Amino acid sequence: MIGFVFLAVIALAAIGIYAAMFKRNLIKIVVGINIIASAANLFLVSLGYREGGIAPIFTGAESLNMVLATPQALTLTSIVINLAVTALMLSFAIMIYRHYGSLDALKRRLKE
Amino acid sequence: MSEIIFSTGSVAWSPLMLVAGVAIAIAIAYLVRAMGSNNYKRSGEQGMAFFSGNRHPDDGIGSENLYWGFFKSMEGYYEFMKKMHSGIVNDYVFWFVLVVVVLLAGMAFGGIL
Amino acid sequence: MILENAPALAIGIPLFAAFAVFFFGKLGKRAMKVWVVAGLLAAEVFIIWLAMDALSGISHFYAVGAQVPGIISQAGFPVRVVLVVDAVSALVALVAMSLCLLAGLFSLRFFEKKEGGEKFYSLLLLLAAGITGLSFTGDFFTMFVFLEVISISSAGLIVFFREGEGFEAGFKYLVLLAIGALFLLFGVGIFYGKYGLLNIGAIASLVGVNASFIDFTAVALIASALLLKCGSFPVHMWKPDVYQKASGIVSAVLVASGLVGIYALFRVLFLMLANTPLSAMVGWVIAILGVFSIFVGVTMALKQTSLKRLVGYAAVAETGFVLLAFGTGLAAVTSMDIFSFRAVIGGMFQLVNDGLDLGLLFLLIAAVGFVTKKKRIGEISGLAHKSPVLAVLFLIGMFAISGMPPFNGFASKIIIYESVYMASPVFSIVGILGSVMLLAIFVKVFVAIFLGPPYKGKVEVLPKSMLLVMCIFAFFILLLGLFPKQAIEGVFLPAAKALINSQAYIGGIL
Numbered sequence: 001m002i003g004f005v006f007l008a009v010i011a012l013a014a015i016g017i018y019a020a021m022f023k024r025n026l027i028k029i030v031v032g033i034n035i036i037a038s039a040a041n042l043f044l045v046s047l048g049y050r051e052g053g054i055a056p057i058f059t060g061a062e063s064l065n066m067v068l069a070t071p072q073a074l075t076l077t078s079i080v081i082n083l084a085v086t087a088l089m090l091s092f093a094i095m096i097y098r099h100y101g102s103l104d105a106l107k108r109r110l111k112e
Numbered sequence: 113m114s115e116i117i118f119s120t121g122s123v124a125w126s127p128l129m130l131v132a133g134v135a136i137a138i139a140i141a142y143l144v145r146a147m148g149s150n151n152y153k154r155s156g157e158q159g160m161a162f163f164s165g166n167r168h169p170d171d172g173i174g175s176e177n178l179y180w181g182f183f184k185s186m187e188g189y190y191e192f193m194k195k196m197h198s199g200i201v202n203d204y205v206f207w208f209v210l211v212v213v214v215l216l217a218g219m220a221f222g223g224i225l
Numbered sequence: 226m227i228l229e230n231a232p233a234l235a236i237g238i239p240l241f242a243a244f245a246v247f248f249f250g251k252l253g254k255r256a257m258k259v260w261v262v263a264g265l266l267a268a269e270v271f272i273i274w275l276a277m278d279a280l281s282g283i284s285h286f287y288a289v290g291a292q293v294p295g296i297i298s299q300a301g302f303p304v305r306v307v308l309v310v311d312a313v314s315a316l317v318a319l320v321a322m323s324l325c326l327l328a329g330l331f332s333l334r335f336f337e338k339k340e341g342g343e344k345f346y347s348l349l350l351l352l353a354a355g356i357t358g359l360s361f362t363g364d365f366f367t368m369f370v371f372l373e374v375i376s377i378s379s380a381g382l383i384v385f386f387r388e389g390e391g392f393e394a395g396f397k398y399l400v401l402l403a404i405g406a407l408f409l410l411f412g413v414g415i416f417y418g419k420y421g422l423l424n425i426g427a428i429a430s431l432v433g434v435n436a437s438f439i440d441f442t443a444v445a446l447i448a449s450a451l452l453l454k455c456g457s458f459p460v461h462m463w464k465p466d467v468y469q470k471a472s473g474i475v476s477a478v479l480v481a482s483g484l485v486g487i488y489a490l491f492r493v494l495f496l497m498l499a500n501t502p503l504s505a506m507v508g509w510v511i512a513i514l515g516v517f518s519i520f521v522g523v524t525m526a527l528k529q530t531s532l533k534r535l536v537g538y539a540a541v542a543e544t545g546f547v548l549l550a551f552g553t554g555l556a557a558v559t560s561m562d563i564f565s566f567r568a569v570i571g572g573m574f575q576l577v578n579d580g581l582d583l584g585l586l587f588l589l590i591a592a593v594g595f596v597t598k599k600k601r602i603g604e605i606s607g608l609a610h611k612s613p614v615l616a617v618l619f620l621i622g623m624f625a626i627s628g629m630p631p632f633n634g635f636a637s638k639i640i641i642y643e644s645v646y647m648a649s650p651v652f653s654i655v656g657i658l659g660s661v662m663l664l665a666i667f668v669k670v671f672v673a674i675f676l677g678p679p680y681k682g683k684v685e686v687l688p689k690s691m692l693l694v695m696c697i698f699a700f701f702i703l704l705l706g707l708f709p710k711q712a713i714e715g716v717f718l719p720a721a722k723a724l725i726n727s728q729a730y731i732g733g734i735l
Binding site: 013017020026029030033036037040043044047070071074077078081082084085088089092093095096098099100108109110112 | 373377380389390393410414417
Binding site: 205 | 396397400401404405408438441442444445446448449452453459460462463465466502503506507510521524525527528630631636665669706707708709710713
């Protein structure tokens, strides 16, 4: 069933939001954001699907019925951006561990 | 004159007239001050701030104590605000997801109706 | 030939300069500073040229990478990424790039004795490129990309001095903005799935024809992500943390990114919701969020002991004023009566004043920290005896931000008070209360830092470049305050008309 992909997207996004909202370990929050990013990428790629289409490569193509290529470009951009953001967040988590001694989100000093 | 009068719907005022008025007031205040006596010593008793007869504190008065009455009367509100601005990331994400849910519910159901 | 490509060059020059700074850093500190100022100044010149055109009515629509950049839609819909320079986006880009340029000039002496200058300037130029890109973009996916560029580079700038608490602020900021940008990507994906287009103007023209449940879901996701970016009430908590831990220079540029976030939010909302019955509801919701932002920002600011955190909460309140004004304008966009139009003009004026006042205050705090080498507000007092110039500048900034005549805050705020009174008197009352409490907060700060017995520590001489930059801010504050009528007719009226008029935007694209 075609619509199954979108159910998977919603499930992944829900898992990611749950991890970001309820987990106390900073690394788990970063993993949660990564899961939301995977959901967004899956959503983008699945938007371009056409029934019976093949990969959108022109050289040596058997037929001209291809899936859309634009969402694949958008997904690549999104993957690279999320890579940069995840790397930056993880480096911040390392430095927080070095200065505070723990990775707990409840042990914060900036409040009110 | 209408070049320098700024009028909104129901108010009209001219900034340059205000500046002129303030300048005149400052000039009058300066004239009054110049008519005073100038045997005033900066140091010693005459130069210190007045504390209604109490002892002068050594390290100065903090300005945190300025609005005590306001804080005391709004204590309940400030307790709630302290809980809201807890500083924990998870609470911040919760508020964002709440905004998304409220806007989605409002827009999607408002669009259907 | 060069001027034809001005929109792309205004984004591309700081981007290129950001990567070439490392090369110039090897040649010496002087060469690096000259390169940074040259890069920012070149972009500023292009934006000033574009703004002069746009504010007199000529909008530029630029297709990136086309042979003839002026032709946008040959097949009935735009094919390439389109950069839109009309009155309001040129004004916002001008304010943002001017803030970046002035902050860059200010920071030249700040890094005399510190290491790592080239990394700071690289991030600053990247942030300037991202902010300009977000204000010129006409394409949803480019909006996502530039949003992420802004969040990454500003997160790097926030943690620049490597204190533990700075990393905590940067982590919270980046987590929130990453989640927000991903929700924006969901909304963009929904629009792409339904229409096959990514261009804002083209989608707006199709949404106007038959809007449905799916469109409004996408607009809700995009709007909430941009509300997070500009820092309105329920999601404003990152603002005080970030403004507290970033250096004063970085905070001034972050104010600019907040302003561009507000512009992007209302650009999308005015275009998408122009002919639908939802504009009233969304406008009211945003106006109510603005009122709450004013109240929460001001009351929390009264309690703070850290100076930059206090100004951060005041920034939340100032953003609340702009949201209130634009929300009132959005609520009546279908039947634009004179008061709603005035609300949009007031919001536009307040946006520019926001940048000027908060920029001046943050740079002043950085200057005070530089001059006394102390970090906490409790340790400084009586500074007015040693450096009266800083005291006068702080007075100007304080009166401007709390809406005292004859400064620019008064002119914009009185337009806002009057026009939102028609929507609901409570908004006007909370607005006036907020302004008065802002004055109360800053009087407390002024008395704490500048008045009292003379400061006993050593006070360094303020460098001339820093003083010049702050005087430029004060000059524009006074200029906009003393001649508000000319400023409104020349600058803010065309910008407000361009924001409301969705037909002009769509007509330029298609």
